Structures are given as C-alpha cells and as structure tokens.
Amino acid sequence: MEDTDVLIVGAGILGVTSAYHILRNNPGKKVLVVDRYGAAGQGNTGRSNAMFRNTFSSRDNQTLANASIDYYLHTQYEAKKDIGLQQIGYLWLMNENQLSSSEPHLKSMQANGIQTTQLPLAELSRRIPGLAAEGNGAGQASLVGLPKIEAGVFGPKCGRLDADKLTRHYARMVTEMGGKFAFGTEATRLAVSPKDRLGFEGEPFVWQESSVTGVELAGRLQGTVHPPVVVLACGAWGNQLLEPIGLDGHCKAKKRQLFSIRAESSPLQHLTHVKGFNPLGLLPMIILPKAGVHFKPVNEEKAFWAACEDNVRALLDVPENDLDAYRAEPDFYERNIKPVLTGYFPEFSKTVVKAMWAGLYSYNTLDYLPFVFREKNMIIVGGDSGSGIMKGDSLGRVVDALYREEQEAELYGGTHYRVSKLSFEHRDVEKEDWVI
Amino acid sequence: MEDTDVLIVGAGILGVTSAYHILRNNPGKKVLVVDRYGAAGQGNTGRSNAMFRNTFSSRDNQTLANASIDYYLHTQYEAKKDIGLQQIGYLWLMNENQLSSSEPHLKSMQANGIQTTQLPLAELSRRIPGLAAEGNGAGQASLVGLPKIEAGVFGPKCGRLDADKLTRHYARMVTEMGGKFAFGTEATRLAVSPKDRLGFEGEPFVWQESSVTGVELAGRLQGTVHPPVVVLACGAWGNQLLEPIGLDGHCKAKKRQLFSIRAESSPLQHLTHVKGFNPLGLLPMIILPKAGVHFKPVNEEKAFWAACEDNVRALLDVPENDLDAYRAEPDFYERNIKPVLTGYFPEFSKTVVKAMWAGLYSYNTLDYLPFVFREKNMIIVGGDSGSGIMKGDSLGRVVDALYREEQEAELYGGTHYRVSKLSFEHRDVEKEDWVI
Numbered sequence: 041m042e043d044t045d046v047l048i049v050g051a052g053i054l055g056v057t058s059a060y061h062i063l064r065n066n067p068g069k070k071v072l073v074v075d076r077y078g079a080a081g082q083g084n085t086g087r088s089n090a091m092f093r094n095t096f097s098s099r100d101n102q103t104l105a106n107a108s109i110d111y112y113l114h115t116q117y118e119a120k121k122d123i124g125l126q127q128i129g130y131l132w133l134m135n136e137n138q139l140s141s142s143e144p145h146l147k148s149m150q151a152n153g154i155q156t157t158q159l160p161l162a163e164l165s166r167r168i169p170g171l172a173a174e175g176n177g178a179g180q181a182s183l184v185g186l187p188k189i190e191a192g193v194f195g196p197k198c199g200r201l202d203a204d205k206l207t208r209h210y211a212r213m214v215t216e217m218g219g220k221f222a223f224g225t226e227a228t229r230l231a232v233s234p235k236d237r238l239g240f241e242g243e244p245f246v247w248q249e250s251s252v253t254g255v256e257l258a259g260r261l262q263g264t265v266h267p268p269v270v271v272l273a274c275g276a277w278g279n280q281l282l283e284p285i286g287l288d289g290h291c292k293a294k295k296r297q298l299f300s301i302r303a304e305s306s307p308l309q310h311l312t313h314v315k316g317f318n319p320l321g322l323l324p325m326i327i328l329p330k331a332g333v334h335f336k337p338v339n340e341e342k343a344f345w346a347a348c349e350d351n352v353r354a355l356l357d358v359p360e361n362d363l364d365a366y367r368a369e370p371d372f373y374e375r376n377i378k379p380v381l382t383g384y385f386p387e388f389s390k391t392v393v394k395a396m397w398a399g400l401y402s403y404n405t406l407d408y409l410p411f412v413f414r415e416k417n418m419i420i421v422g423g424d425s426g427s428g429i430m431k432g433d434s435l436g437r438v439v440d441a442l443y444r445e446e447q448e449a450e451l452y453g454g455t456h457y458r459v460s461k462l463s464f465e466h467r468d469v470e471k472e473d474w475v476i
Numbered sequence: 477m478e479d480t481d482v483l484i485v486g487a488g489i490l491g492v493t494s495a496y497h498i499l500r501n502n503p504g505k506k507v508l509v510v511d512r513y514g515a516a517g518q519g520n521t522g523r524s525n526a527m528f529r530n531t532f533s534s535r536d537n538q539t540l541a542n543a544s545i546d547y548y549l550h551t552q553y554e555a556k557k558d559i560g561l562q563q564i565g566y567l568w569l570m571n572e573n574q575l576s577s578s579e580p581h582l583k584s585m586q587a588n589g590i591q592t593t594q595l596p597l598a599e600l601s602r603r604i605p606g607l608a609a610e611g612n613g614a615g616q617a618s619l620v621g622l623p624k625i626e627a628g629v630f631g632p633k634c635g636r637l638d639a640d641k642l643t644r645h646y647a648r649m650v651t652e653m654g655g656k657f658a659f660g661t662e663a664t665r666l667a668v669s670p671k672d673r674l675g676f677e678g679e680p681f682v683w684q685e686s687s688v689t690g691v692e693l694a695g696r697l698q699g700t701v702h703p704p705v706v707v708l709a710c711g712a713w714g715n716q717l718l719e720p721i722g723l724d725g726h727c728k729a730k731k732r733q734l735f736s737i738r739a740e741s742s743p744l745q746h747l748t749h750v751k752g753f754n755p756l757g758l759l760p761m762i763i764l765p766k767a768g769v770h771f772k773p774v775n776e777e778k779a780f781w782a783a784c785e786d787n788v789r790a791l792l793d794v795p796e797n798d799l800d801a802y803r804a805e806p807d808f809y810e811r812n813i814k815p816v817l818t819g820y821f822p823e824f825s826k827t828v829v830k831a832m833w834a835g836l837y838s839y840n841t842l843d844y845l846p847f848v849f850r851e852k853n854m855i856i857v858g859g860d861s862g863s864g865i866m867k868g869d870s871l872g873r874v875v876d877a878l879y880r881e882e883q884e885a886e887l888y889g890g891t892h893y894r895v896s897k898l899s900f901e902h903r904d905v906e907k908e909d910w911v912i
Contacts, residue, residue, distance in 0.1 A: 183674060184683050232788055238619060246767040246784050246812040247620050283728070283791045288841035292724055331682040348682050352668055355719045357793035376682045405724035406842065406900065464842065 044072045046443065047255055047267040049227040050274035051075035052085035053429050054421050056210035057436025058271050063217040065440050071219040074257060076226040081207030084275055085429065087366065087399025089298055089347060091325060091336065092430035093130050093198035094154050097145040098470040100409055100461060102152045107451035108433040109197060115209065123209050124202025128336065129317050129324035130195040133164070133384070135187035138329055142193060145474055159192040167316045172384050181383030187329050189384070194317065198325065200336055203429055224260040231256060231264060232285050251416040252285065271439060272420045275428070276400035280358045287415055290464060291423040292355035293400040295365060297347065299373040300395040304342035307387040312337040332476045333380040343394055348377050349476065359400060368396035401426040407471045412438045413463040419443060438462060480508045482879065483691055483703040485663040486710035487511035488521035489639070489865050490857050492646035493872025494707050499653040501876050507655040510693060512662040517643030520711050521865065523802065523835025525734055525783060526639035527761060527772065528866035529566050530590050531631035533581040534906040536845055536897060538588045543887035544869040548637060551645065559645050560638025564772070565753050565760035566631040569600070569820070571623035574765055578629060581910055595628040603752045608820050617819035623765050625820070630753065634761065636772055639865055660696040667692060667700060668721050687852040688721065707875060708856045711864070712836035716794045723851055726900060727859040728791035729836040731801060733783065735809040736831040740778035743823040748773040768912045769816040779830055784813050785912065795836060804832035837862040843907045848874045849899040855879060874898060
C-alpha cells in the first residue's frame with residue numbers, strides 16, 4: 041500500500057482498462073485497484089447488457105466505440121481469448137419518422153467508415169419469422185399505439201460479449217504485469233490536505249493550497265493510502281467520494297433493468313436462430329420503434345434478454361444502497377416491455393421470465409458521452425451512460441494518456457484522439473442523438 | 477388554484493422577476509407563486525450578500541448583469557423606489573499574477589462597454605488609510621503567505637443593494653398586476669401523468685407520452701395544482717423536485733457564509749467612509765488577492781460584511797434540511813477569513829463578529845453561468861452560482877421569453893439576448909473566469 045504509484049478506485053470495466061493501459065505504458069509503476077466487491081466487474085459492469093455497437097450519431101462515440109470493438113474482435117478471433125463475443129449485429133426496426141431522422145446519422149457514420157445496411161420491409165419479413173410489422177400482433181398492442189415498421193437498419197459491426205469474461209481478461213493482464221487488486225475493499229473517503237501543513241485544527245483553510253493526499257479504505261484492506269495519483273472509476277457511485285470535497289462528478293445514476301425470457305420449449309424457440317444476418321446464424325439484437333424496447337438472443341442460455349428505455353425513472357445523485365439499486369421489478373416487464381414486444385412479436389405473449397436483475401447507468405446528463413478529466417492529482421472517468429463496456433478499451437487509453445500528461449491517446453488500430461475533448465474544461469464532443 | 481395559468485415554485489429573486497415579466501407581457505394570465513417561507517425572498521435570496529457587478533470575463537454575464545443593474549439604478553435613482561442600492565463600486569486589490577491574467581478580461585469588458593479603472597499602488601495607499609499592501613499587516617500573515625498588492629482594478633458600476641427590498645419591490649408589482657402569492661406553501665412533488673390516461677396501475681408506462689401535469693402543495697395551501705406551465709425557480713432546492721421524475725437540475729448547492737464585523741467604536745471606524753471612489757464617500761467592496769476574501773461597508777449597520785471563496789466545502793445535491801444549510805460556523809471567520817483580512821488591514825485584528833449567517837449558492841458547476849431551459853411544460857431557471865440577484869431582472873425576462881416561445885428576450889435598455897444560449901441543449905455561453 042505504501043509505495044503505490046497509482047490507486048484505482050473501482051474494478052469495473054473502466055477501472056481494469058485504466059489499470060491495464062497505465063501498466064502497459066508505464067512499466068514498473070505500482071498500480072493498486074480496489075473494489076468493494078469480491079472480484080473484478082461484479083458491480084454495474086457485471087449487471088449490464090454488455091452489448092457493443094459502433095453505430096452512433098456522435099463522431100466521438102463512433103471513434104471511441106469502433107476502436108474498442110476492433111480490440112475486442114482481435115481478442116476473440118485473433119488472440120483467441122474467449123470474451124464471449126458474438127458479432128450478431130444490431131437491427132433497428134424503424135417507423136417512417138425514425139427512418140427519415142436517422143438519415144443524417146447514417147451519412148455521418150458512412151463518412152467515418154462505419155457501415156450500415158438498410159433492409160426493406162419485405163426482406164425483414166422474409167428473414168424474421170413471426171414479425172408483425174403493423175404492430176398489431178397480440179395483447180394490448182392497440183392500447184399502446186404501436187407504429188408500423190417501415191424498414192430496418194442493420195449494423196454488422198455490433199453485437200454482444202460477456203462482461204464478466206471481458207473484465208477478467210483485463211484483470212488477468214493487469215496481474216501479469218504486476219498490478220495488484222484489493223477486493224472486498226471500499227474507498228470510503230478522499231482526504232484533502234494542505235500542501236504545507238501547519239498543524240492547526242481545521243486545515244485545510246481556504247487560503248492554503250490543497251489536494252487529495254489520501255484515500256481511506258475500509259473492508260479487507262484498511263487504512264489510508266497516499267498515492268501520488270488516484271483514478272476514480274467508480275461509475276454510479278462517484279458522487280459519494282467527490283461531493284464531500286466540493287467536486288462535481290457531473291453524472292447521475294439511474295436504475296435500468298434486464299429480463300431474461302425463456303426461449304426453450306416456448307413458441308419463441310424458432311426465433312433464436314435466424315439466417316441472413318451473421319455467420320453465427322443468430323437473430324441480431326432487435327430494437328423496436330417504441331420506447332427503445334429491445335431484445336437479443338442469448339443462445340447458450342436458450343433465452344432472450346429484453347429491456348427498454350426508462351425516461352420517467354428517478355435520477356439518483358448517490359444510490360442509497362446496493363439492494364434498492366439492484367432490485368428488479370417483476371411488474372416492470374409486464375407493464376412496460378411486454379406490451380411492445382407482443383405487438384411486433386406475438387409469440388412473446390406466452391413467455392416466462394426466467395431471471396431479472398437491475399443495475400445503474402451512470403449518466404452524463406449533459407451530452408450522454410463519457411468524461412475523463414483531471415482535477416489536481418485525480419483522474420476521473422465515468423458518465424459513460426450505459427456504454428462503458430463498448431468504449432472501455434479506448435477510455436482506458438485516455439486515462440493513461442492523462443496520466444502521462446499526453447495530449448492525445450492512441451486508440452487500438454492507431455487512431456489518435458485528443459484527450460481534452462472528454463474533459464469538462466475544454467469539452468468538445470458531438471452530442472449523441474442515437475440513444476437506446 | 478384551479479384556473480392558474482402559470483405556477484411559479486419559489487418566491488426568491490428569480491421567482492418574482494419571472495412572475496413580474498410574465499405578467500407584464502401576458503396581461504390577464506393567472507400567475508400563482510408558491511414559497512415555503514412566510515414572505516418573498518426569505519430563502520437564499522435573503523441570505524445573500526446582494527452585491528452587483530457588471531465586471532465579468534464572460535460576455536454573457538456582462539450582458540445579463542449590466543442590463544439588470546441598469547434597471548436597478550433606474551429603480552433607485554429615477555423611479556425613486558428604495559431598493560437599498562448604493563453604487564459603491566468594486567475594488568480588486570491584485571498581485572502581479574492577477575494583474576496580468578486580468579488583462580484580457582478588462583479588454584473584453586471595454587469592448588462590451590463596461591468601464592474599469594486601474595489604480596497604481598501609490599494611489600491606493602493614498603486613498604485607503606491603513607492598507608498594508610505587502611500583506612504583512614498583523615496576525616498570522618506570514619504563515620498565510622500573502623502576496624504583495626501591486627495595483628487595484630476599480631469597477632464603478634458595481635455595488636450593493638438590499639435583497640429584501642428588491643424582492644419586495646418585484647412582489648409588490650406582481651400583486652398590483654393581479655399575480656397571487658401563496659406563502660408557507662411548499663411544492664413537494666411533481667406529478668407526471670400520461671397524455672392519454674388508460675386507468676391502469678403503474679402509469680405512466682415507458683411507451684406513453686407523459687408530462688408534468690400536477691404540482692403537489694403542502695402547508696397553508698394544500699392539494700394538487702394542474703397548471704399548463706410550471707416555472708421552477710427554487711435554486712438550491714431544485715434537484716429535490718426534478719430528480720424523482722428523471723430530470724437533472726444540473727446544479728449543486730454549496731454553503732457560503734457571511735460575517736458582520738462591528739466597525740463602530742473599533743479601530744476600523746475610519747475605514748467605512750473613504751473618499752475618491754464614489755459620490756457616497758464610502759469604501760467600495762474590497763476583494764483581496766487571496767482566497768477571494770472580500771468585505772464591504774454596511775454604513776447603516778456601522779459594520780463590514782466579510783466573506784471568502786470556499787473551494788473545499790462539500791457540494792450538496794439536495795440539502796438535508798434548512799438548519800444545517802443555514803448554520804454559520806464561528807470558527808470559519810477566525811481561521812479562514814480573518815488571517816487574510818488582518819494581513820492587509822491590521823485593524824481587523826481587534827474586531828468582533830456582530831452577526832453571521834449562511835446560505836446556499838446554487839452552482840452550475842459546468843460553466844458557473846445561470847441556465848434557463850424548457851422541458852416539456854416546465855421552465856427551469858437556476859444555477860446562477862451566487863449572482864442571481866445581479867442578473868435577476870434579465871433572467872426573469874428570459875423566462876418570460878421562453879414562456880411566450882420567443883427566440884429572444886429584450887433586456888432592460890433594449891438589448892436582445894437569444895434565450896437558447898442559456899439552455900443546455902443549445903448552450904452557447906462564454907465561461908466565467910472572474911469568480912469570487
């Protein structure tokens with residue numbers, strides 16, 4: 041603990057990618073990653089849908105995600121490390137308005153080398169058995185008022201991976217390079233001290249120069265660490281550490297839920313394997329034209345995972361506790377997701393929820409893009425707004441570039457990205473309009 | 477309550493200026509202002525230092541403040557309504573670094589018609605008796621490490637007013653135009669309902685279009701109001717209403733404190749009245765070159781009010797309660813403010829604190845400029861970061877322009893200001909670098 045060069049708070053995806061890239065570019069530095077849970081990626085990373093796409097409207101998102109995805113594809117297919125990656129693609133089923141409003145986004149993607157294909161309705165109906173494109177499939181569809189699907193937009197360089205496997209992949213590389221993990225260990229407080237301590241009560245005073253000189257730990261590893269640099273990568277929980285010392289984490293947490301629907305021995309069985317979208321013969325991730333309802337096949341579980349946007353849900357500054365934050369609501373699927381699913385896929389009307397869980401998005405409500413900024417001797421990364429995994433490798437590189445006080449990060453594949461773009465002081469990012 | 481056209485939550489300065497300008501430009505509209513306290517301006521408006529300046533680095537701040545100040549000057553001197561305004565000026569006592577870094581700001585002000593004067597040290601020493609420009613005056617000055625004052629920058633169109641009188645001035649005009657106030661009445665919840673209610677449990681669902689259709693009131697006026705438009709002007713308390721419905725107030729609250737120092741029958745007595753700065757013969761507001769320590773003469777109380785920046789203080793998402801937020805700390809003056817004051821003004825070493833109080837700044841931590849944005853049928857104004865009073869008249873006009881769906885607000889004096897500049901979606905403001 042005493043000779044730690046960099047303390048990283050949080051062993052979620054952004055903590056482990058930060059640790060990995062710092063160690064890769066600063067060999068010999070002593071990196072310690074602490075996490076309150078028992079292993080890497082057991083907080084909100086492990087609760088996520090772990091989807092990836094390079095299909096964004098914002099060029100910043102395109103660049104950050106595309107480079108990360110390239111690394112993940114390399115890892116799975118070339119380096120043959122299993123991170124559970126399946127490049128199943130994303131298929132947006134769009135109504136007329138969505139089709140026309142997506143046009144400029146599709147052009148921006150094309151200009152940035154990101155491929156999409158438009159599929160007419162006839163082609164969709166041919167490939168996807170049981171699709172009720174009118175939105176009048178079954179259940180309360182008429183009550184919901186579902187729009188007619190006009191066409192599909194398919195993103196081939198999109199898919200799913202296994203959040204747990206990916207996080208462990210990075211954690212293993214961190215350990216191999218000499219990085220240390222302290223699990224079951226929570227960072228409870230950032231201690232601010234004056235540069236020149238006088239020994240009076242009440243320091244630091246407003247007229248003293250001060251910085252974060254210690255991080256108090258509780259749990260298996262206890263005491264105060266005094267690292268030269270602290271990386272805060274604790275996602276939805278960041279405000280808890282930052283606000284007491286007068287810093288704004290610029291993000292809010294929101295509960296999002298996932299429901300695993302049994303496909304096995306149900307009318308849905310035929311839907312998991314669908315030809316024409318990917319070499320795996322799997323249905324792509326499907327995004328429906330209402331409330332961001334979406335689902336993907338999880339073939340090894342013989343299930344679909346379904347979810348939706350949740351715009352009325354409370355934003356939390358600091359979640360009260362894990363239990364509330366992580367408790368899924370059975371009614372939520374029945375009332376919010378199922379009516380939309382059954383409208384377009386009537387077979388969902390006779391399905392059973394096998395499992396459900398919830399996790400916290402860490403929203404940067406300003407522009408829904410991640411931030412990485414330096415404040416004194418801290419580097420703060422977060423606000424990834426539900427896409428931390430798919431941009432994880434790139435964000436770890438930006439953290440490392442900030443650590444080395446470089447102006448640019450080299451992303452996987454060689455693209456250079458100016459790190460100040462993701463700061464707040466010199467923020468210069470394109471807002472994202474294509475949100476799920 | 478039932479035929480309210482606009483419900484305004486908060487009768488602080490931004491609530492009353494919003495009410496006034498909406499009524500002025502929309503005669504006959506039924507405007508109801510609710511506030512938890514017993515009268516207008518009794519929350520953080522009444523706890524503020526109520527200073528005004530047009531000397532900002534940001535052209536947006538310059539424009540918004542300058543027009544408001546023109547209205548306040550008109551009110552005090554031409555319309556002869558007493559709002560306690562004294563145009564005493566602001567005097568920044570600067571060290572070498574501050575002088576050179578303020579140069580671009582002074583040029584930007586000049587270009588925007590805002591006057592300042594630079595005063596050499598000899599002139600400062602001549603006008604201000606007892607100034608220890610070396611910062612070695614008395615007490616623990618050497619411990620603090622105070623920089624030498626090199627020169628002064630004086631802003632003549634700056635000064636103080638009486639927050640209570642100003643707020644009552646607007647409240648009176650609101651009442652005269654038929655606006656209503658409900659005091660002792662707290663808005664406890666924003667009720668979100670679907671546009672087309674189905675009558676099922678759990679509405680609104682994610683697939684329904686919904687908006688804020690009701691504001692629940694508690695206290696003297698009880699029940700739920702269903703106004704077509706709601707203006708949220710509740711400053712530091714805004715997150716409490718917005719976050720439960722999934723909206724970010726984009727601001728954080730921070731406690732700031734004021735200390736009233738007895739000048740009467742103390743060595744400080746000679747300092748209140750100082751010639752050469754203003755026709756009133758009063759000392760201007762003095763800003764010292766360390767930790768933003770500043771003080772102003774309050775001649776009717778025979779006192780100085782002193783304060784400072786407080787950068788280590790916790791940011792609050794929602795203050796726990798009034799009592800904690802409003803409790804001043806006696807030690808804070810002794811440890812943080814007094815050591816700086818006595819370094820430059822040794823007479824402060826033998827002073828007595830007559831009174832002290834605290835209030836909450838509502839910080840927009842993104843750029844420290846106010847925001848006014850529309851979200852569905854709500855107009856949200858805040859984040860004024862300690863300068864709501866000095867920009868109050870202009871911000872009320874921006875709220876009214878948003879209410880009338882105008883693209884520009886006409887500020888006092890005829891300047892036009894594009895309202896979308898202060899939104900988040902199309903935010904286009906110059907950051908402020910000259911913060912106290």
